[in-house]
Amino acid sequence: MGPLYILLITTFLFSVESKNVIVAEEDEFIFGKFRDDFVWATATAAYQIEGGWDEDGKGPSVWDTIAHKGHILNGDTGDVACDSYHKYEEDVAMNKAMGVNHYRFSIAWSRVLPNGTIDNINQAGIDYYNNLINELIASGIEPMVTLFHWDIPQALEDKYGGWLDEKVVEDFGNYARLCFESFGDRVKFWITLNEPYIVSRVHYGLWINMIHTKPGQDLYTAGHNLLKGHALAYHIYKDEFDAQQKGKIGITLNSEWFEPKKPNVPRDVEAASRAIEFYLGWFANPVFLGDYPEVMKKSIGEKSKAQNRTVSRLPEFTQEEIDYIKGTSDFFGLNFYTAQQVAHRDLPDKFPSFVFDMDLIKTQPRDWLESGSSWLKVVPWAFRKILTHVKTKYNNPIIYVTENGVSDRNGSLVDEHRIYFHKMYLNELLKAYLLDDIDVRGYAAWSLMDNFEWQVGYTERFGLYHVDFENENTPRTPKASSVYFSEIIRNNGFLESTVPPNSTEETDSTQFPPTTTNNCSRLQIMWIAVFSAIFLDYFSTFFTKVVY
Numbered sequence: 001m002g003p004l005y006i007l008l009i010t011t012f013l014f015s016v017e018s019k020n021v022i023v024a025e026e027d028e029f030i031f032g033k034f035r036d037d038f039v040w041a042t043a044t045a046a047y048q049i050e051g052g053w054d055e056d057g058k059g060p061s062v063w064d065t066i067a068h069k070g071h072i073l074n075g076d077t078g079d080v081a082c083d084s085y086h087k088y089e090e091d092v093a094m095n096k097a098m099g100v101n102h103y104r105f106s107i108a109w110s111r112v113l114p115n116g117t118i119d120n121i122n123q124a125g126i127d128y129y130n131n132l133i134n135e136l137i138a139s140g141i142e143p144m145v146t147l148f149h150w151d152i153p154q155a156l157e158d159k160y161g162g163w164l165d166e167k168v169v170e171d172f173g174n175y176a177r178l179c180f181e182s183f184g185d186r187v188k189f190w191i192t193l194n195e196p197y198i199v200s201r202v203h204y205g206l207w208i209n210m211i212h213t214k215p216g217q218d219l220y221t222a223g224h225n226l227l228k229g230h231a232l233a234y235h236i237y238k239d240e241f242d243a244q245q246k247g248k249i250g251i252t253l254n255s256e257w258f259e260p261k262k263p264n265v266p267r268d269v270e271a272a273s274r275a276i277e278f279y280l281g282w283f284a285n286p287v288f289l290g291d292y293p294e295v296m297k298k299s300i301g302e303k304s305k306a307q308n309r310t311v312s313r314l315p316e317f318t319q320e321e322i323d324y325i326k327g328t329s330d331f332f333g334l335n336f337y338t339a340q341q342v343a344h345r346d347l348p349d350k351f352p353s354f355v356f357d358m359d360l361i362k363t364q365p366r367d368w369l370e371s372g373s374s375w376l377k378v379v380p381w382a383f384r385k386i387l388t389h390v391k392t393k394y395n396n397p398i399i400y401v402t403e404n405g406v407s408d409r410n411g412s413l414v415d416e417h418r419i420y421f422h423k424m425y426l427n428e429l430l431k432a433y434l435l436d437d438i439d440v441r442g443y444a445a446w447s448l449m450d451n452f453e454w455q456v457g458y459t460e461r462f463g464l465y466h467v468d469f470e471n472e473n474t475p476r477t478p479k480a481s482s483v484y485f486s487e488i489i490r491n492n493g494f495l496e497s498t499v500p501p502n503s504t505e506e507t508d509s510t511q512f513p514p515t516t517t518n519n520c521s522r523l524q525i526m527w528i529a530v531f532s533a534i535f536l537d538y539f540s541t542f543f544t545k546v547v548y
Contacts, residue, residue, distance in 0.1 A: 026381040029427055032434050033493035039442025040489045041102035042095055042464065043403050045149040045194070047078045048451040050108060052085030056124035059114030061151035062162065062203070063454075076457025082449055082467050083474045088132045094448060094465055094476060096139045098486040103141050104402060104444045105132070106149035106194065109175055112182075116153030118174040126182050133186050144402075144444070145183065146191040146252070147176055147233065150199055163222040164204065169229045176233035180241045188247035191333055191402065192233045195254040196226040196283050205354055216352025217313040220300070224315040227286050227325055234328035251287055252333030252402045255280035257382035257389075258342045261363065267344035271360040274299075275342050276389065278358050288394040290326035291317060300357050306349035313352060331441070332390055335403035338375065339382035340364055371417070372407035372460045380424035387432040387440065398439050401429065405446035407453070407460040418464070418481035419500055422488070430493055445485060449476055 047063045054060070067077035084091050095103050109116060111125035133143050152162045160167050176192070184190075193199070205219035214221075230251055237249045258275040260268035277285075277293040285293045292314065300314040317325070340362040347356040369378035383404075390399060406421040422445065432438040450463035458469050464482040468475050484500060491497075 026384075029494075029499070030431060030434070031494045031496060032430055033491070034430065034433060035441065036492070037441070038492060039102050039144075039400060039444075040100045041104050041144055041442065041444035042098070042100055042448035043104035043144075043444040043446050044084075044091075044106070044448050044451065045146070045151075046106045046108035046111070047081070047149070047151045048447075048453070049082040049084040049091075049105075049449070050111075051078065051080040051083045053077075053079045055085065056128075057114055057122040058108065058125060059110040059116070059122075060154040061108065061110045062154050062157050063151050065154050065157075072455060073457045073459055076452065078452045080472075080474070081452045082476075085128065087474070088128070089135055090476065091448065092132070092135045092139050092141065094478075094482075095136075095141055097478070098464070098482055099489045101140070101142060102144045102189065102442070102444070103136055103448075104144040104146065104191075106146035106151075107179060108151055109148065110151065110153035110155070112178065113153065113175055114155070116156035116159075116171055116175070118171075118178060121178065129183060133183055137186055142189065143183075143187050144189040144191070145179070145187050146194050147179060148172070148192065148229075149194040150203070162203075163199065163225045163229075164218060166225055166228070168225055169232055172229040173232040173236055177236050177240070180237055180245070184237075184241050184245040184247065188245070190237065190247060190249040191252050192230045192249065193226060194252045194402075195335060196223060196230070196251075197254055197279060199226060201354060214352075216354060216357070219354060220314045223282060224317075227283060228321070230287070231325040231328045235324070248330040250329035250331040250333055250400075251283070252335055253280060253283050254335035254403070255386065256337070257339040257379070257386045258362075259339060259382070259385075261341040261343040265344075268342065271344040271358075272342045274358055275340070275360055275362070278354075280386075280389075281393075284332070284390075284394060286317070286322070286325045287329050288326075288332070288397065290322045296357075299359065303349050303352070303357055307352055330398070332394060332397040332399045333402040334386070334390065334399055335446075336383055336386055336401065337404065337406075338364075338377050339368075339379040339385075371421075372409040373456075376407060378406060378421055378424075380421075380428050383425050383428040384432050384436070387429070387438050388436055391436070391438045396439060398441055400442040400444070401440065402442075402444050403446040404443065405462045407462050409459060409461070411450065411461050411466055413466055413477060413479050415479045415481045418479065419484045422481065422485060423499065426488060427494060 047061060052058065053064050063078060066072070067079075092103070107129055108125070111128065112122055114120055114122050136143050156162050156168060156171060162168060180190075200219040200223040204222040205215070234249055237247070241247075255276065256279065258272040258279075260272040262268045274295050277295050281293040282296060285291065296314060297312070301312040304312045341364065342360050342362055345359060345361050347359050349356070364377045371378060387399065390397065404425055406418055408415065408417060426443065429440060429443060433440050445464060447462045447464070449465035450458070450461040450467040450469075452458060453460045453462065464479055464485055466477045466479055468477075488494070
């Protein structure tokens, strides 16, 4: 046997993993299953679906105020939204129809504590969430509960500036304790904060910041207190409730993936690494490793000094605080949607700004597939990359994907684009599990149904179910994607029958490029390798004789 085809056979056989799947490249599609106890869920948030904004004693949140001041596209508000305050039983039935085993929802802080403080408990709010939780459990669905999904009570914002003041930490701790006391006998999966990066950057750093006046500083102050609040809620649960309730508690963080614009340019490579530290590491490092990323401390400190400040705009933790925050998550909750290309730029030192602190610019290539949201390009391969980063950077934590989904603006019930998105992103998740040995244990699709999409109101739809917001009864209708998602859940992964065509008559197939599939057995691979090698060896011998 010639050395050429011995080498080829060896290469092919070693390319096959022990779990009987091929090591897949970015464009390849694999078949297989997730772990037997995999968590399949849909996700929502209180302000986006509940409505009933002032019913039964609920107090206003900051988002009620923002919407009522007319700061949302088309003047939309969450006053009614999907009307889940009155239709929670239908929400549960929709989840049950898809076969999910968990449902991620959030509690509206101001529904249970109208003033944000423990001295005024709204029993009607407690009753609403008890009813929802009981309905879920009766339907065989485990509640996955987020304590804070951006909607801080307006009373606390008025009282001391919300997350800008350290007083909020104690109030959040009291709120968390009330939730553990009221619901913890049935809720075994808690998320303290959803995307503290967005809370800090958007509410306290960008256009939504209506009253705060310290650009490039308030967002870091808010982030600092969010981390303290998270840690306090975690310790309250572990110290006071865990022994009896035996649940898990953690934090959900979001980030894009950052790819260097020019991989052969070292400064672009460094900029991509710096970006992931500013976006994800800002909150992940203190929780999983201890303290802020060094690159953040160095950059913000130097720019603060250049702005004639005596202290950095990024607050410092004491060693006691570092130790108190480190390790305060039983899992890594990850919300992921898209990616960016990053290039280094020396940005001004003179103006305090989160963007300037990073010294980089972000872009998304025009040939990346678009969605109904300007920021969301469909980049499935980036999913596996960020999961690999989390595994490597944060010591192989247990990972739950707590949000992932795609938007449109037409509300189509035949939502082939959403089927394509979930098919490709979930396949990258499967690669991460089967091929990269990443400890991913669950996936929550965003979202159960179309809902109030923050600044853009009802113009962008992420739901597996369509909601008719023009009808006062807010009727819900399953989309094609809900059927496809339920099939993936039923199979706990991808069998060949779960891969739909990439286009239909209603869909422009050029928008959804076909994927290659490869489910060859080891024996098939071996014979392909043998015959290929023999042919190549014979051809090279014949060619040599002819030429020479």
